[in-house]
Amino acid sequence: MIDFDRDTAFHDRVLDALSARASASLKNIAAQNVPGYKRIEVRFEDRLRQALADGQDPGDVRPEVVRDTSGEPGQNNVSLLDEMTLLDKTRLVHDLITRRAGSYFAQINRAIFGR
Numbered sequence: 001m002i003d004f005d006r007d008t009a010f011h012d013r014v015l016d017a018l019s020a021r022a023s024a025s026l027k028n029i030a031a032q033n034v035p036g037y038k039r040i041e042v043r044f045e046d047r048l049r050q051a052l053a054d055g056q057d058p059g060d061v062r063p064e065v066v067r068d069t070s071g072e073p074g075q076n077n078v079s080l081l082d083e084m085t086l087l088d089k090t091r092l093v094h095d096l097i098t099r100r101a102g103s104y105f106a107q108i109n110r111a112i113f114g115r
Contacts, residue, residue, distance in 0.1 A: 009059025011101040017044035017063035018094045024065060025083045025090070032078040039068045039078045 024040040031037040043105040051061045071077035 006057060007104060008057055008101075011059075011097060011104075013059055013061055013063075014097050015094070017042060018062045018090050018097070020044075020065060021090050022087060022094075025087045028078045029083050031082065032076065032080055032083075035076060036074045036075045037078065038071070039083075041066055041068050050071075 016040050021042040023043070028039045042063050042065055044061070047064060048058055048061045051058055068077060
């Protein structure tokens with residue numbers, strides 16, 4: 001039996017996390033020259049791993065947006081190279097997840113219509 005809710009919820013959560021991560025990186029890049037700005041980061045993968053290890057539904061895991069307070073107080077901790085790399089990684093994972101979701105729904109379509 002296909003568990004529509006669980007599979008679509010998982011894809012939805014991952015895409016939410018990727019969207020939040022891209023937004024955080026863009027905000028960080030915009031504030032790279034603001035004195036004292038501390039970068040924003042999104043935690044999702046570790047939370048997902050922990051939920052799976054605990055036997056929880058991965059569709060229930062939500063991304064957590066936190067402030068990275070590392071570095072000297074009053075000093076900006078944004079690295080443009082790191083943020084651009086993170087945006088590229090986010091784009092690649094987004095492409096992977098959307099292809100995976102598309103494949104999933106294509107299989108359902110084939111099962112229903114036989115095409």
